Amino acid sequence: MKNATKILMAVAISLTALNACKKKDTPAPTPTKPTGVMMAKVNGKTWQSDPSTNFKIVDGDTLRGITFQVQKDSLTMIASQLSDTSVIFGFITLKQPRVGSYSGASGGSTGLMLYVKPFNILNILAALQTTTTNYTFNITKFDEVNKKISGTYTLTMTPIIGGGQATTITEGEFTDVIYTVEP
Numbered sequence: 001m002k003n004a005t006k007i008l009m010a011v012a013i014s015l016t017a018l019n020a021c022k023k024k025d026t027p028a029p030t031p032t033k034p035t036g037v038m039m040a041k042v043n044g045k046t047w048q049s050d051p052s053t054n055f056k057i058v059d060g061d062t063l064r065g066i067t068f069q070v071q072k073d074s075l076t077m078i079a080s081q082l083s084d085t086s087v088i089f090g091f092i093t094l095k096q097p098r099v100g101s102y103s104g105a106s107g108g109s110t111g112l113m114l115y116v117k118p119f120n121i122l123n124i125l126a127a128l129q130t131t132t133t134n135y136t137f138n139i140t141k142f143d144e145v146n147k148k149i150s151g152t153y154t155l156t157m158t159p160i161i162g163g164g165q166a167t168t169i170t171e172g173e174f175t176d177v178i179y180t181v182e183p
Contacts, residue, residue, distance in 0.1 A: 033175055037066055038079035038088060040153070040172035042115065043165075047086070049079035052178065056082045059120055063087070068149060068179035070094070075149075075179070086117035088155070088169070090135070098142035106132040113137065113155050115167050131157040131167075141176075148176040 033039075038049045050065030057063070066079045078089040090113035092102050104110040113135040116123045134156045141150035153172035159165075 033173070035176040036178060038077075038153075038172065038174045038177070040088070041170045042086070043168055047081060047088075047169075049088070050082045054082055056080075056085065058085055058118075063119060066177060068177050069182055070179050071182040079174075080119065084117060085119040086115065087119040088113065088115050088172075090114060090137075092137055098144075099139050102137045102139070103135060105134045111135075111137070113153070115155060115157060115169060127157065130161045131159055133157050147179050147181065149179050150175045150177070 034048070036051050040047050052064055052066050054065040055062050063080050063082065063085065064078070065082060067077070069076045073094045075092045075094055076089075077091070078087060080087045090111060092104075092111040092113075093109070094102075102111060104112065106112075113133060114124065114127050114131075116127055135154065137151065137153045139149060139151040141148070143149070151174060153169070153174075155167075155169040155172070157167040
C-alpha cells in the first residue's frame with residue numbers, strides 16, 4: 001500500500017509539473033485599425049482609401065488619397081482608392097456640438113454623399129442625376145486642437161433610371177483623419 005501511495009504521489013507531482021510547463025494560450029493580438037483613411041464594404045467588398053500623402057493625376061486634376069476640410073459649419077470630404085480611382089465624397093452641414101449623427105437623402109439640404117467609380121466629372125453628374133441616395137454619417141470624435149475627426153458611415157445609392165443594382169456601402173469607418181480649416 002505504501003508503494004502504491006508513493007507511486008500515485010509521484011504521478012501526481014509529475015502531472016502537476018508537466019501541466020505547469022505547458023505553454024499558456026495567449027490571445028491573438030487585436031489588429032490595429034489604420035488611421036487617416038476611410039474604410040468600408042462596397043457591395044460586400046473591402047474598400048480603403050489611400051492616405052492623404054498619396055495622389056494621382058486623373059483627367060488633369062490631382063486626386064489625393066483623402067481630404068477632409070471644414071469651412072464654418074460644413075465638412076467636405078473626398079476619399080479615394082487610387083488603384084481604381086473610386087471615390088467616396090460628400091459634404092455634411094455640421095451642427096454644434098460637432099460630434100453626433102447626421103443623415104440625409106437625395107435633394108436634402110443637410111448634405112450629400114456619393115460613391116463614384118471611376119472618378120471623373122461625368123460620372124459624378126450621372127450619379128447625381130440617375131440615383132437616389134441615403135446616408136448616415138456619425139462623428140464620434142471631433143478634435144479641434146489636433147484637427148482630427150473619427151466616425152462611421154453608410155451609404156445606399158439606388159438607380160432611378162434604367163434599373164440596375166444599388167450601390168451599398170456598409171461598415172464604413174474613419175479614424176483620426178486630419179482635416180484642414182478654411183475661413
